Amino acid sequence: MAIDSLVLGAGQEVGKSCVIVTINGKRIMFDCGMHMGHLDHRRYPDFSLIGPNFNQTLTCIIITHFHLDHIGALPYFTEVCGYSGPIYMTYPTKALAPLMLEDYRKVMVERRGEEEQFTSEHIVECMKKVIPVDLKQTVQVDKDLQIRAYYAGHVLGAAMFYAKVGDAAMVYTGDYNMTPDRHLGAAQIDRLSLDLVITESTYATTIRDSKYAREREFLRAVHTCVAGGGKVLIPSFALGRAQELCILLEDYWERMNLKVPIYFSAGLTRQANMYYKMLISWTSQKIKETYSTHNAFDFKNVHKFERSMIDAPGPCVLFATPGMISGGFSLEVFKHWAPSEKNLVTMPGYCVAGTIGHKLMSGKPTKIDLDKDTRIDVRCQIHQLTFSPHTDAKGIMDLVKFLSPKHVILVHGEKPRMATLKGRIQSELGIQCYDPANNETVSVPSTHYATAVASDAFVQSCSNPNFKFSTSGSEHEQGSSSSNRKSIPRLQVSDDRVAEGILVMEKNKKAKVVHQDELLVMLEEKKHQVKFAYCCPAHIGNLQENQETESTGLPLSSTNNDMLQLLSAKLTNELSEVNIQDFGDHLQVESFRVSICSKEDCPYRLSDNGGEEHYEPMFFCCSWAMEDEKLAWKVISMCQK
Amino acid sequence: MVSEDILLQTLSKKVLVATKEKKSLAQCSDEQLEVSGSIVAGAFMHGLEDEFHEVRKAACHSLGTLTILSSKFAGEALNLLMDVLNDDSMLVRLQAFETMHQMATFGHLKVQEKHMHMFLGTLVDRNTLTRSAARKVLKLAKLPDLKLFRSTIDTLLDNLEMCPQDEADILNVLFHIGRNHGKFVVRIIEEVSQQMEPVSNGKLGFDNVRVGALLVLAISAPLSQERDCSIPPSIFSYAVTYLGRISHALSDIIHQEGLLNYLSQCSRSSGPYDMEFDFSAKRGGTSEILSPTVKKPREAGNSLVEYSLDVQDEVTKSMNVVLEKVKDIWPFVQAGFTTEGLRTLRSCREELATLTSGSIASGGSFAFTMQYIKIMKLLAKAWVNFVPSRHLPSSGMGDLDFVLGKLDARLSELKSTFIGLSKVEELHILELVLVTCMLKLSKVEICCHLGTLRKLSCTMAHAESLLEDGTVEPSRFMIEVRKLLSEIGTSLNGSSCNPVLFRRVLESFFLERLVLCGGLKHIKADLDIPDNDYEHPLCFVAGLPVGIPCHITLHNVSVESRLWLKMTANGIDDTHFVSLDSNLFGGCDDHRIVVFTAPFYKTPKAFSFTVSVCICMEYLSEDEDVSFLKRCGPRHELASLCREKEVFLSMVK
Incomplete structure (x- = not known):
């Protein structure tokens, strides 16, 4: 049994997340994203690797959250490629995904004039196939496949997904955040028994600072700017970051009693705020606690921005889309505000190369050529935001350590860093880790539980008590003062039950655990025992001399019985801890048996090489079982002396 | 105890080099708890970033305890704590301030x-x-350079302009900061002295609060431990014209006359100043204030500050630290955050409970503080019912009645079972008694109107007698009560009083900080009935008296005091009093022992019964309860000196 993971996207890169996992015959597609950096066929995962008929080969699609690199290819895959099976995502993702996809389609088609990959109708049709799930709700996809969503932080509605088929179980994390921010909580998951975890690794090596430090720097920059009468432009993505920063500013404004207006450029952001207000149960603890009195997304100080206000005097703060100043309203405002050194532009943590955002972040340009005719003087201040909804290296390690799966696959990260993290996971946590590239398949063994029937005798033997008695007298109590106090050794009884049995697997029958006594009967076999034998020469003189030195006063005799008694006495003397039984013609110590050998050609006798004998040697014929080997050799060595 | 490296590691998510090496070291020393760096890495950072504010608050709190151990750790922790001031929960922010204050107290800020x-x-x-809270921290902060000092002063002045209601506190802070940074003050004053000069028409621009604030800053400089802080003498003369406002702000430090004395002395010399700041004007008053606990050794050497350190007694010092915290609950209670206040009290109690070692727990100040906290708890509970703009809590009136009754009893106990109370301490207690009376009076539903009114005037009279010599200023509340009483007149015609009047007076109450001067003695007794328990009862014959053998130890009970043995047969509700003659007791004054057989007369016709025995002391109260006169026994109110002890009796077979 094995779990095969075919990485179609986000293998050693960030973008177009898509992993096909086959567990016990079920094939699940986790995420169906697109790559923002490519415009050719590399934009989408290579679906042809899945096989000829998607509907037959794929059991379901699971989407973790609404970011385009996790959902962007979904309408294309369902409507253009023709997948019609079930698609699972959380409620907020289902609500917000169409907004994202439609926005993206518009930008592609209307602004860049590209050929459209999918139409608005496609999006609508695609969303009809979506089955929404709630957190911690176990969904039975079919007879064998169970899935369950866990809170992941990151963005509104982001989830980690647990999938289980038979005994094999795995978790696909999607993107997640282990530290809460102003509007979302931290990722939460149960301790599960897992064969595989597929985790993102955006910050595979970075350990981030406290979130407070990020907030402080941002607030300080904004406050200083508006205090100096400047305007602050916050180009931002409509969902997620904008809300977080806005809550932060709103709170600060409230406390500092600031009156400077905050604006949202009309459009997506306002629409998104409406959704946030409705999806309170997916936000952070604080917002959940307080929303009955005040909905945190009801921004008191936030107003709608009109185009005519761009050149209005006085300080203000403006949130405008898109986030990377790649065009649209944020670019328009930027053109007006950039030339004044009083103003401030905050940049998101990551900008795609080629956008103005990217130019501003890489060095501080004084002039930016927009196109052939337009050149912008950039004198304003630039503040780079370090907010990020991804967990850092410590968070990844913490999660992996918490889940302790048997195998880990890293996706959604940069190749060299992933390699470092992979090394850490293997060396520090001792968990097998992989970082496959795109279109590679990783195969890991999966758990399979076999049920075994227990025989009655075995069950009975398990329930038998296994008493052990031991006395414990505390030694130090018997000191000087205990003359009048008798120390009574306390009897300790321990009952460590040990279940010993033998697992028997027969052809075409269920596995069975039996007691060891039953085994022979069951197999219809006889018991075999291995015995050792050795005919040991002994020098009578030796024994007699010993006898004399011990001066026991026994008369010298060479009869066999006397010799045995002699030996018995000697053994009793030397081996006080064992029980020596005398049966007349032989002695028995445990399984060791010794008798006088009268045969001349005993098969167990070794050729005596001591040529110069003074006495006729005596021979003790010994035999013993395996377990008493040590004891046997001890006795033999004594006989020889 | 973990090492400093491990502590530092808890503040950083990155595994530090030091702790990596430490790990192997720790393994060598066998007994030590092995803590590896990677396990504790960033523990506090995670705690402070937690989603639940309870966790974040607890993290701040425990940081405070640990910062005492290491200044390096404190420095690192401060970096995080300052950011916590931006937390989205106010409780967490306030706790961060509290922690900083604690750090400052130990000189680690x-x-x-x-x-x-x-x-x-x-x-x-x-x-x-x-x-x-921020200003409280600032009072103790040590600023490293002029630039920070300047920005701090500027912000304080902004604060003053924005919130004129904070004036007194801000001036107080300025004075404290000035004393801590004499040199900086001189520099600042040089720059702004132009603004402070009188304008052309000869009038000072003193209605300008800003100037007033700068004046306070200026006059604090000579008290700095940094020498040669010369301030133009004229400034002190200007400050005199502003005396009322300044002395109001500094009322916890110096009396108005003392301040005037000081100002006039300073205005005569041009420095260096050798004169003493005459704190003695308020000696025995609230003037221990230069927070004895706070100015720890780092300021030793300065005679002025040491002066306020006359509370030498270690126990009292630590009690004062606790009492300081108790005072801080008042804004919460007033604002209706009762649970918050009660939580603080609970933590104070816990803190006290940790101090049980040896002499501390047996000391008078310890017992006093314990009692005081209990009283505060009751007061806070009672006050909820009087917080305006909030709905009445669901608990009925009976509950409030009960709480007030208990409060009353506790207060009388506090007043009567401690000897060596200073005037200020006594006045503080009396003020609380007054508050209790006013609380009772302002609720029409509570009966005993007349009795309470009588108690009010008696207590006030007592307070007046203490205030008579004028060394202690009455609080605003006391003044209001005095006014009210004179308005009501001597008629004591309770029915004519309007609860609204009392309620208005209550608004002027503000819990002052209580500072113990030490030397408190707790009057208490230990009672032991030997060889008596459930299985070994004393024998009696119904109808005949029975003797109960009592082993009594008295602590700090004077020979003159009238002691009673109070015996109540349980279930029958019949109380007997047996007088204890103090002369019977052997030993010296503060520790006397006697074996005494107390007769119990009215043995019931029962197979067995129990008697609760308790030692009580009679004390003179403001309102004598006439009901006691009806039979033999104590004539005045009683304060119990020990816990009630159950005595088991059974009939002779």
């Missing part, structure tokens, strides 16, 4: 420039509690 934006921001916060 090292403010850096990068902290200032966040910190000064809180000085102009909209919330009163935040502002005052």
Whole structure:
């Protein structure tokens, strides 16, 4: 049994997340994203690797959250490629995904004039196939496949997904955040028994600072700017970051009693705020606690921005889309505000190369050529935001350590860093880790539980008590003062039950655990025992001399019985801890048996090489079982002396 | 105890080099608890970033305890704490301030420039509690350079302009800061002295609060331990014209006359100043204030400050630290955050409970503080019912009645079972008694109107007698009560009184900080009935008296005091009093022992019964309860000196 993971996207890169996992015959597609950096066929995962008929080969699609690199290819895959099976995502993702996809389609088609990959109708049709799930709700996809969503932080509605088929179980994390921010909580998951975890690794090596430090720097920059009468432009993505920063500013404004207006450029952001207000149960603890009195997304100080206000005097703060100043309203405002050194532009943590955002972040340009005719003087201040909804290296390690799966696959990260993290996971946590590239398949063994029937005798033997008695007298109590106090050794009884049995697997029958006594009967076999034998020469003189030195006063005799008694006495003397039984013609110590050998050609006798004998040697014929080997050799060595 | 490296590791998510090496070291030393760096890495950081504010608050709190151990750790922790001031929960922010205050108390608060934006921001916060918490920290802060000092002063002045209601507190803070940074004050004053000069028409621009604030800053300089802090003498003369406002602000430090004395002395010399700041004007008063606990050894050597350190007794000192915290609950209670206040009290109690070692727990101040906290708890509970603008809690009136009754009893006990109370301490207790009376009076539903009114006037009379010599200023509340009483007149015609009147007076009550001067003695007794328990009862014959053998130890009970043995047969509700003759007791005054057989007369016709025995002391109260006169026994109110002891009796077979 094995779990095969075919990485179609986000293998050693960030973008177009898509992993096909086959567990016990079920094939699940986790995420169906697109790559923002490519415009050719590399934009989408290579679906042809899945096989000829998607509907037959794929059991379901699971989407973790609404970011385009996790959902962007979904309408294309369902409507253009023709997948019609079930698609699972959380409620907020289902609500917000169409907004994202439609926005993206518009930008592609209307602004860049590209050929459209999918139409608005496609999006609508695609969303009809979506089955929404709630957190911690176990969904039975079919007879064998169970899935369950866990809170992941990151963005509104982001989830980690647990999938289980038979005994094999795995978790696909999607993107997640282990530290809460102003509007979302931290990722939460149960301790599960897992064969595989597929985790993102955006910050595979970075350990981030406290979130407070990020907030402080941002607030300080904004406050200083508006205090100096400047305007602050916050180009931002409509969902997620904008809300977080806005809550932060709103709170600060409230406390500092600031009156400077905050604006949202009309459009997506306002629409998104409406959704946030409705999806309170997916936000952070604080917002959940307080929303009955005040909905945190009801921004008191936030107003709608009109185009005519761009050149209005006085300080203000403006949130405008898109986030990377790649065009649209944020670019328009930027053109007006950039030339004044009083103003401030905050940049998101990551900008795609080629956008103005990217130019501003890489060095501080004084002039930016927009196109052939337009050149912008950039004198304003630039503040780079370090907010990020991804967990850092410590968070990844913490999660992996918490889940302790048997195998880990890293996706959604940069190749060299992933390699470092992979090394850490293997060396520090001792968990097998992989970082496959795109279109590679990783195969890991999966758990399979076999049920075994227990025989009655075995069950009975398990329930038998296994008493052990031991006395414990505390030694130090018997000191000087205990003359009048008798120390009574306390009897300790321990009952460590040990279940010993033998697992028997027969052809075409269920596995069975039996007691060891039953085994022979069951197999219809006889018991075999291995015995050792050795005919040991002994020098009578030796024994007699010993006898004399011990001066026991026994008369010298060479009869066999006397010799045995002699030996018995000697053994009793030397081996006080064992029980020596005398049966007349032989002695028995445990399984060791010794008798006088009268045969001349005993098969167990070794050729005596001591040529110069003074006495006729005596021979003790010994035999013993395996377990008493040590004891046997001890006795033999004594006989020889 | 873990090493400093491990402590530092808890503040950083990155595994530090030091702890990596430490790990192998720790393994060598066998007994030590092995803590590896990677396990504790960033423990506090995670705690402070937690989603639940309870966790974040607890993290701040425990940081405070640990910062005492290491100044390096404190420095690192401060970097995080300053950012916590931006937390989205007010409770967490206030706890961060509390922790900083604790750090400052132990001299571990090292403010850096990068902290200032966040910190000064809180000085102009909209919330009163935040502002005052920030200023409290500032009083103790040591600022490293002039630039920070200047920005701090500027922000305080902004604060003053924005929130004129904070004036007294701000002036007080300025005075404290000035004393801590004499040199900086001189520099600042040189720059702004122009603004402080009188304008052309000869009038000072003193209605300008800003100038007033700068004056306070200026006059604090000579008290700095930094020498040669010369301030133009004229400034002191200007300050005199502003005397009322300044002395109001500094009322916890110096009396008005003392201040005037000081100002006039300073205005005559041009420095260096050798004169003493005459704190003695308020000696025995609330003047221990220069927070004895706070100015720890780092300021030793300065005669002026040491002066306030006359509370030498270690126990009293630590009690004062606790009492300081108790005072802080008042804004919460007033604002209706009762649970918050009660939580603080509970933590104070817990703190006290940790001090049970040896002599501390047996000391009078310890017992006093314990009692005081209990009283505060009751007061806070009672006050909820009087918080305006909030709905009445669901608990009925009977509950309030009960709480007030208990409060009353506790207060009388506190008043009567401690000897060596200073005038201020006594007045503080009397003020609380007055508050209790007023609380009772302002609720029409509570009966005993007349009795309470009588108690009120008696207590006030007592307070007046203490105030008579004028060494202690009456609080605003007392003045209001005095006015009210004279309005009501001597008629004591309770029915004519309007509860609204009492309620208005109550609004002027503000819990002052109680500072113990030490030397308190707790009057108490130990009672032991030997060889008596459930299985070994004393024998009696119904109808005949039975003797109960009592082993009594008295602590700090004077020979003159009248002691009673109070015996109540349980279930029958019949109380007997047996007088204890103090002369019977052997030993010296503060520790006397006697074996005494107390007769119990009215043995019931029962197979067995129990008697609760308790030692009580009679004390003179303001309102003598006439009901006691009806039979033999104590004539005045009683305060119990020990816990009730159950005595088991059974009939002779």
